[in-house]
Amino acid sequence: MATHPKASPARVVEQHRSGYIVSDGPDQSFPVESLPEWQRPPGFRKGTVTIDQRPGVGDWVLVEGRKAVALLPRHSTIKRAAAGEHYQQQLIAANVDTVFVVCGLDADFNPRRIERYLLLVRGGGVEPVVVLTKADQAQDVTDALASLVELAAQDVAVRAVNAKDAESILVLAPWLQPGRTAVLVGSSGAGKSTLTNTLLGIEKMKTSAVREHDSRGRHTTTHRALIPLPSGACLIDTPGMRELKPTGEEDVAENFSDVEALADQCKFRDCHHEREPGCAVRGAIEAGKLDPQRFANYLKLRDEVAGAANKLANRRAQKADEKVQGKALNKRLDEKYGRH
Structure with missing residues (x-):
């Protein structure tokens, strides 16, 4: 200052x-x-x-x-790669302690999307918590929790709530203590605005019904906003994000430690986990110990992060080259016109 x-x-x-x-x-x-x-x-x-x-x-x-x-x-950031062909980063929120990854326990429930959100937020220096809303509408909460069992092994908390019930969301209190900041992320219709209203105790945020055939919602939150809560915490509500592109700075191994641990047990160090003999990953899938969809998502996200990392490296090299060229140009101008 x-x-x-x-x-x-x-x-x-x-x-x-x-x-x-x-x-x-x-x-x-x-x-x-x-x-x-x-x-x-x-x-x-x-x-x-x-x-x-x-x-x-x-x-x-x-x-x-x-x-x-x-x-x-800043002490933390949550960001993603912006849409478009050219590499750019978009800031979602800064200086947050917790990210609530919100997903509804309805037809829109998608463990693979949750894994993608976790990949984006865990590298930002914040604690992720998966919040499964619409628990009052779910036919089998136990099955949904079982599909996310790998997250518990990675110390990612998972909580199922009825976002309209003030008592139900008390399970989120440990992350909403005075002085702390949390941000809500999730697709449209997941219940972020409903959860915000219940935490506030008033109908501040606009909400709307989801489509019946797929439980997807419209954007009721149109911009990011930081809101003080009665608990003394701050909450950032965000619009639903349909495209979640990695920035290239994410750690896939951290988010799929179970897959990485299996890969370390493969007979061959360069195992591609396809038809190689002694592949521990394929063995776990065949034994029902690893969800094949989780493994497929691991491969997909690994390739996406690698591609984004390459774009980021090229972008940084371009910026460095432009800086060098700019200095060289200024030097020539100084020599020609005697500028100081």
Whole structure:
């Protein structure tokens, strides 16, 4: 704060194109203008700031009057690769302690999607908790929990709740203590807004019914927002995300430690887990000890992360090359025109 002696810290509770809504107290929020470079959309032109330099919901910034003038260091981030052909990263939330991965126990229940969410969030320095909503509508909660048994072995908590019942969601209290921040992620219709309303004790967030044939919902939450809870915690609700592209920085081994442990037992070190003799992975699948769909998802996500990592490396090399070229150009201009 030495460079901004008159500034005070505030937290970003909403992000908009031309500025932010920030808060410096539980019931005090106000709009602020942002630095010009923060207003440019990612990839707008060469030299634009990255998501590591531009504030997002959950960030702490320094505010002077009605202007945000500096981004303070983060202790965690949740991000994904943005849609499109060119490699870009999109910030979902910053400075969070817990990610609630929300999935409904209805026709939209999908263990593979949960695995994808966990891959994206576990590398951000936060604790994931899988929240299975609509437990009151589920025909067999036990079977759903059994399909996620691998997560318990990886110390990922799984809780089934009725998001409309205040008593049912008390199981989430350990992650919503005073001073903590949690973010809700999940597909549209999973019950994120309903869960938010129940935690608040009021109908603050708009909700809507899901489609009958597949239990998918429409986007009722249109933007990310940080909301203070009566417990003293903060909650960030997010719009449903239909596309979850890895950034290339994820650790597949951490999220599929059971598969990796089996692979270490294969007879051949370069085993592709197809028809090789002594393949422990195939042996576990045939013995019913490893879900073949989980293994297929492991292979799919491993390839996606490898591809994204390659794009990220190329992007960084391009940026480094542009920086070198820029310095060389400035040097030639200085020599030609005698600039200092």
